[in-house]
Amino acid sequence: MVKLATFQNPIFQDETKAREALEAVRWPAGPYCPHCGNSDQEKVAKVGGEKQSHRPGLFYCNECKGQFTVTVGTVFERSKVPLTKWWMAAHMMNSGKNGVSAHEIHRSIGVTYKTAWFMMHRLREAMSGMSPGPMGGEGQSVQADETYYGNTSKRAKSYRKGHSRKASVVALVEPKGRVRAFHAELGIGADVVWEILVTNVHRSSDLHTDESKLYKKVGKEFASHKTVKHGWNQSGHYVGKDGQTTNAVENFFGNMKRSLRGTYIHVSEKHLQRYLSEFEFRYNNRSGLGVSDGERTARAMKGIEGKRLTYRPTH
Ligand SMILES: [Zn+2]
Numbered sequence: 001m002v003k004l005a006t007f008q009n010p011i012f013q014d015e016t017k018a019r020e021a022l023e024a025v026r027w028p029a030g031p032y033c034p035h036c037g038n039s040d041q042e043k044v045a046k047v048g049g050e051k052q053s054h055r056p057g058l059f060y061c062n063e064c065k066g067q068f069t070v071t072v073g074t075v076f077e078r079s080k081v082p083l084t085k086w087w088m089a090a091h092m093m094n095s096g097k098n099g100v101s102a103h104e105i106h107r108s109i110g111v112t113y114k115t116a117w118f119m120m121h122r123l124r125e126a127m128s129g130m131s132p133g134p135m136g137g138e139g140q141s142v143q144a145d146e147t148y149y150g151n152t153s154k155r156a157k158s159y160r161k162g163h164s165r166k167a168s169v170v171a172l173v174e175p176k177g178r179v180r181a182f183h184a185e186l187g188i189g190a191d192v193v194w195e196i197l198v199t200n201v202h203r204s205s206d207l208h209t210d211e212s213k214l215y216k217k218v219g220k221e222f223a224s225h226k227t228v229k230h231g232w233n234q235s236g237h238y239v240g241k242d243g244q245t246t247n248a249v250e251n252f253f254g255n256m257k258r259s260l261r262g263t264y265i266h267v268s269e270k271h272l273q274r275y276l277s278e279f280e281f282r283y284n285n286r287s288g289l290g291v292s293d294g295e296r297t298a299r300a301m302k303g304i305e306g307k308r309l310t311y312r313p314t315h
Pocket residue numbers: 033034035036037038061062063064065066
């Protein structure tokens with residue numbers, strides 16, 4: 001839960017400050033026109049001054065004669081929610097490693113539950129795909145593993161027996177770097193695993209997995225493929241004789257499952273990938289890599305560009 005004191009920052013109170021902060025993260029080198037891509041600062045002018053009728057934060061592009069603000073072409077465009085509240089929601093989602101529920105955001109920032117839910121999905125969208133490019137590389141290892149997520153209580157109405165009927169997740173982890181997690185919608189087969197790995201992992205990487213046969217075929221695509229046996233050593237981890245391990249990916253899954261169980265209570269399969277993107281983002285911008293809560297929030301807000309959600313009308 002976010003301490004109220006953290007909301008004393010002016011970006012959570014003053015709409016002008018909130019907009020300026022968004023301009024600073026989105027346009028570190030000055031505004032550029034979303035219509036024609038013009039970034040020549042000589043040809044971009046702030047509209048304002050005496051003309052009070054103008055929207056605050058409006059810019060005029062001399063190149064295409066178009067007008068724009070910082071929210072044009074983003075998930076915030078046409079949103080009725082003030083930017084101060086977007087900053088609050090982004091901050092709450094990026095403080096600590098477990099995230100927050102829509103209910104907490106609803107209560108803390110004073111929007112309806114439904115609005116909080118939509119805001120969070122938009123921010124998840126903003127947080128997705130923020131570290132593109134192949135994972136691993138020459139001399140670097142990538143750990144891959146899969147897990148299943150679903151109700152395991154046999155008394156629960158939604159209990160479904162067997163792995164094949166639970167939501168399945170494949171994750172790739174660079175031990176000291178990034179993670180990527182995928183909801184494998186059709187279940188996890190060797191073909192699904194093959195496609196995820198070859199499209200995300202650099203071919204000259206060393207692949208580390210458990211002994212599951214899912215990785216046998218795709219393992220041949222990489223510089224090497226080393227496996228670890230399932231099982232634990234005295235410190236709760238298994239490390240193979242060549243140093244191979246899947247500890248990092250298992251830790252990621254542990255954290256993910258705790259969040260899904262504790263904070264979100266119920267996540268439908270339809271939205272699982274969005275939650276995975278959120279976990280992925282927090283992991284890739286974790287404090288262990290020197291990223292503060294404030295910096296993580298700013299990075300999340302920077303991801304808004306070109307990610308306007310289209311599956312629902314605006315909120
Ligand atoms: Zn333009």
